[in-house]
Amino acid sequence: MDLLRANLHKVRIPEPTNRIHKDECCVSFDTPRSEGGLYVDMNSFLGFGREHVAWNFEKSENPVYLHIVQRRKPEPDETDRPLKKPTLLAIGVEGGFGEQEPEYDVTYEIVILPEFVSLPFPSVDLPEKVRLAVDKVILAESADRKQQLASWVADKKIISAHAMDLQQLDNGVIVPPTGWKCSKCDKTENLWLNLTDGMILCGRWVWDGTGGNNHAVEHYQQTKYPLAVKLGTISADLEGADVYSYPEDDSVEDPILAQHLSHFGIDFSSLQKTEMTTAERELDHNTNFDWNRIQESGKDAEPLYGPGYTGLVNLGNSCYMASVMQVMFSTHPFISR
Ligand SMILES: [Zn+2]
Ligand SMILES: [Zn+2]
Structure with a gap:
């Protein structure tokens, strides 16, 4: 902890406009899911894999890092447990059909170079400046996402x-x-x-x-x-x-x-x-492109709302059921029975 206090002047609290590189190493393909995790420089907010963080320390003399490690959650053993039946006609939501993306547990620690001295995070013992800075890094939108958005809007705004x-x-x-x-x-x-x-x-x-x-x-x-x-x-x-x-x-x-x-x-x-x-x-619409969803695009559909008009929210592939229910509940002989 004394070592961290001695290096406190090297820790910065990120501003909302700072780019936080917490998805991938700047010089390799390491991510928080790689074996060594990802080290985020708490001064420049650049990310480095285990093999490149020492190199960054030599170059920048920034000793304090947030070490982010994501590990895949163990798959529930499906053989000795009855298969959980979906309760929702949906994919990838709670209660729905299985999610494609495996889930990850995220752990954080503070690491001080060159000795890779590790301090637990979160911890009330950490200096307030470090706690604030790390909280902001964790909550910040990553540079990758900002970059994707910037290139999406760059030629338009x-x-x-x-x-x-x-x-x-x-x-x-x-x-x-x-x-x-x-x-x-x-x-x-x-x-x-x-x-x-x-x-x-x-x-x-x-x-x-x-x-x-x-x-x-x-x-x-x-x-x-x-x-x-x-x-x-x-x-x-x-x-x-x-x-x-x-x-x-x-x-x-x-x-x-x-x-x-x-x-x-x-x-x-x-x-x-x-x-x-x-x-x-x-x-999001363009990265998760779904042809079925654009069949009405370009047509001048008239927006309707109110009783009988407002439909059900699509849970993912539930549109056909929603449309049938909407028709049935708009059919007088059906509602009057
Ligand atoms: Zn309105
Ligand atoms: Zn559908």
Whole structure:
């Protein structure tokens, strides 16, 4: 512990904008699942495999590392136990059919080079700075994910022509930090805050059944207020916030978003990210591409909601059952029996 205290000045607490390399070694293919695990430099936040961490120490003289090891959870022995029957018509969710991805246990420890002195984590004995720094590294979105997203949006995000001279109404609207709901329906997710009047409305209907009832875009069509930000994507890393421009019909950058948010009483640095941005959704849809899901794309389907219209959430391959149930429960001779 004294050794750690002596090296405390070499430990940094990551800022929200720092890239944290905790998925893969910078110079090899080692990951936390490799035999030696992965060592994250607590000063540069670069990751190194067991064979390269000493090399980094010599070069950088950074002695403090977070050692991350992921080990596959033992498979339950299926021969002497009755097979657990799926209780849900779904794949990869609790109670559903077996998951393809094996599960991993993650362990952490603090390691100090060059002697590879190991200290347990979590531990109340660790200096507060180290505990804070490690917590932030563990919770941070990894550099790999940020990089994937950055390359996905890189050629697309433009600075909105409507941002710098946006007129914000002095209507006294104050937006609370949590507990949002669409002003026109019951949606509590996929909500957009119009940056002109502070109105909170649900997002677009999406062909896969997610999304909202189009109330935000309809509000734009009536008012022509151009910019909205997706609630739940605002955090201290403000660049990650999802701002949409209706006239430009694209995700855009708002260089003075902090100012636009504070107009409605929002302190962006105190908010937590709870929702996926448009870019993250697009990335996920494209990396988990499923042809069956796009058969309605491109068609002008009319969004419907309310009794008899709202369908069941797709649990994965349950759409056929959901559609049959929806038809049956909309059939008068059936409901009246
Ligand atoms: Zn709505
Ligand atoms: Zn299906």
